Amino acid sequence: MNSKINLVLKNLNEQLNFIDLEIDNQIKKCEKAIEVILIAIANMKKLVVKTGFKSETEEIHFFKDLKPQFTSKLIYFNIVYKIEMKRPNGGNRILKKYYHNELQKLKAYFDNELDFYKYYRSGSSYLDYKYFLRGRYDIKLALDSYYFETDSSFSTSHDFKVARILANDLIQLYLEDQLIMIENKDLGDKSQRKPNVKLMWTGSxxxxxxxxxxxxxxxxxxxxxxxxxxxxxxxxxxxxxxxxxxxxxxxxxxxxxxxxxxxxxxxxxxxxxxxxxxxxxx
Structure with missing residues (x-):
């Protein structure tokens, strides 16, 4: 089953790369990306329901490593969409403050989930049987309320947290890129000497x-x-x-x-x- 899910993920990444190249408007890009991600997640869920898991090890691998790669993309594009929709009109100073505030929100989430963040980033596995097997939730693990509203047959107590960690990495890079672009605008365009021979990059x-x-x-x-x-x-x-x-x-x-x-x-x-x-x- 995992090989089939990896194929769904590969196709999704190809579609997202195409969207990134073809659509310049960030809001429209997010809308289209969310559309194809939801389809991919639906296809992934059908495979899980149809095939199931052969062992607890396979189930843990799915909820710890595979599903978060899909969900993190959905979280990323959804949050970027909200960031850009709420972006204030104004000069570079206002925009800088806005993006810096968004970065602070990421830090706040990181601080709140520090223990699990350390567990996941260190490659630990001794609590995987609690975190990534269905129906093994422990109220003492400070679960988010959303967990009790999700489909218990397709969620564990911490697969969403992994997805959020992965998504936050991407969101941080996005916000930092926006700040860099603003800085470049402040500095103004610098004249650059053009080479005598024009070479086109024809690789990927x-x-x-x-x-x-x-x-x-x-x-x-x-x-x-x-x-x-x-x-x-x-x-x-x-x-x-x-x-x-x-x-x-x-x-x-x-x-x-x-x-x-x-x-x-x-x-x-x-x-x-x-x-x-x-x-x-x-």
């Missing part, structure tokens, strides 16, 4: 983002002093490409189950093959 955006993070990590620009945002701006200008929410994409790359540095690995293999060809032109 995910590959370029992976490469960008690798170069930043290695510190190859300005003796390692270059900021990630500056590198991203340079890439966008040089290749005339919009990298979008590249921080969110990096989180998805980091969450890959295998071949996290897929593009870098492919580059290395291709270069080694080229070097092995004795007749290869230099």
């Amino acid at each position: 955006k995910v590959a370029l983002i992976e490469l960008m993070y690798a170069l930043h990590t290695e510190g190859v620009f300005n003796n390692g002093a270059a900021d990630l945002k500056d590198i991203a701006d340079y890439f966008e200008h040089t290749f005339d490409i919009d990298l979008g929410q590249y921080r969110r994409v990096f989180l998805e790359i980091r969450a890959r189950k295998s071949e996290k540095s897929k593009f870098i690995t492919t580059l290395n293999e291709a270069l080694l093959k080229r070097m092995e060809k004795s007749d290869e032109a230099i």
Whole structure:
């Protein structure tokens, strides 16, 4: 069953990537994203109801690792939608204060759920049988009231909390990106020298983002002093490409189950093959 759910998740991610590229308006983007996520969650639920779980281990894996990947996306786009709908009209100072207040809300949630946050982030599993098996709720675990209103056949006491942690990571990156854009507007546009030759990036955006993070990590620009945002701006200008929410994409790359540095690995293999060809032109 898990393989079928992973396929549903893969299709969902592809649809969300397409929406991110095709729709510029953030509110419309959220509306469309929520629409496709709800369909994906419905399909996922049908698989669970039809197939069930072979063991408690499989059930824990589903509610701890799989379902939150769907729910977190729904939470993320729903909260971003609300943030943008309530965004005040005004200058950059007002907008900065607004986005900073939203960041404080995330911190408040983090502080309130600190114990579980530590448990989840540390990779602990000794309480999984309580947190991620259905019908094992413990009122002493300070459950949110929403839990008692959910479908008990498709929810555990803490799968939503995991989803909220994942969603908050993305929301934080979104808010920080908004603040960076406001800062850039304050600084004004800086003139940049255009290269004599125009090169188009024809690979995937995910590959370029992976490469960008690798170069930043290695510190190859300005003796390692270059900021990630500056590198991203340079890439966008040089290749005339919009990298979008590249921080969110990096989180998805980091969450890959295998071949996290897929593009870098492919580059290395291709270069080694080229070097092995004795007749290869230099």
